[in-house]
Amino acid sequence: MTSNNKGLFAALGAFTIWGLLPLYWKALSSAIPLEIICHRITWSTLVTLLLLVMWGKVGKLRTVLKNRKILLRFALTSLLLSTNWLLYIWAVNNNYIVESSLGYYINPLINVLLGVLFLRERLRVPQWVAVFFAFAGVCYLTFGYGQFPWIAIVLAVTFGFYGLLRKTASIPSLEGLCLETSLLFLPAFLFLLYLTIQGEFDFVKQSIDGKILLIGTGIVTTMPLLFFGYAAQKIQLSTLGVVQYLAPTLQLSIGLFVYNEPFPREQMIGFALVWCGLLIYATEGTLIHIRKTKRRL
Known part of the structure; x- marks a missing residue:
């Protein structure tokens, strides 16, 4: 198997695990979300430390701990990440899986906007059109469906800012x-x-079984991250960008077909507008990548 194929399978593994997490959190719904996230933090710390010791990477972590600026940055990312985790677990266990999936559909377009605002990146016309469709979808859900999708927006924004801060901090994913x-x-x-x-x-x-699942929160947190980090090194970002929609699609499917959450026509229209934006965004990015590849050849 080539490294590209291994990278693709790793990406599929990462986003499949993330997409199936609603089933995992539902299995722990007898515990309050705050206890679940505290288990997730505790066991993830132990799992990541064990892996760093096994792979001889603890020295890098010690170096980082001496840098106050990096510590401050990671204090912010830890707050953003824990807020995202807590809201997502609460949403899943309170039957908002469908709305939560919208947050992860919107997230790539939130990342684009944050790049414009904070990294001075310039959007191409198709990207502006994609953002407009996403904005129209949110507006329709707010006024047409009659409910502002605050869960989706908070999930997308917290994860967007988390990604922005992590992008500007050159620390590997496991150590981070x-x-x-x-x-x-x-x-x-x-x-x-x-x-x-x-x-x-x-x-x-x-x-x-419940005890094993609570302890396993450290594994289901760390494993997809390792898969994703490997995939990012082995396959093209354009491919990774397309595969990422597997996670919210699985989440949406679980909400609709496993837990029978409502999906009325008005909500479907709002989602459809967002999907149109994502289709434009993904297609434009893929075409640009193809052109660049042809020029190199």
């Missing part, structure tokens, strides 16, 4: 995730200890 979860480890651990003292610690009430 370890640092982010480590910064939140103590408050997460203390909250779990508080729940234990109050007799509200859901972990002890869970079955063996």
Whole structure:
């Protein structure tokens, strides 16, 4: 198997895991979202630290810890990431999987806008058209459907700013995730200890399967990130950009067909406008990549 094929399978693995996460969080719905995220932070810290020790990369993390500017940046990314995680878990377990999927459909276009605002990037005409369609979709959901999709917007914006800050910090994904979860480890651990003292610690009430799932939050957090990092090195970004829509599509399908969430005509129209924008955005990016490849040849 060529490295390109391995990279593609890694990308498919990463976005499939992210797309199937609603099933995972639903299985833990007896626990409050805050306890779930504290488990996720705690076990992710341990898993990433173990991997860094196994791969001899702890030295890089020690170097980063001496840089106050980097620590401040990662304190911000850890807050953005934990907010995104908490809202997503809450949304899934309160039957907002469909709306949550919209956030991850919108996210690439939010990234484009943040690039314009903070990195002084210039948008091409098709990109402006794509953003307009996404904006029209949100407006239609707000006024036509009668409900502002705040869950989708907050998920897209928090993850967009997270990506922006991580893009400008040249630290590998594994080390970055370890640092982010480590910064939140103590408050997460203390909250779990508080729940234990109050007799509200859901972990002890869970079955063996439930306990394994809570511990496994560290693995389902770290594994797709490693797959994604490998894929980003092995396949073209244009391919990665197309594969990323697998995750929200799986989430949407789970919301509709597994948990039977409503998807009325008005909401469908809003989604369709966003999908039109994404189609323009993905097509334009693919065509530009093809042209560049032909020039090199």
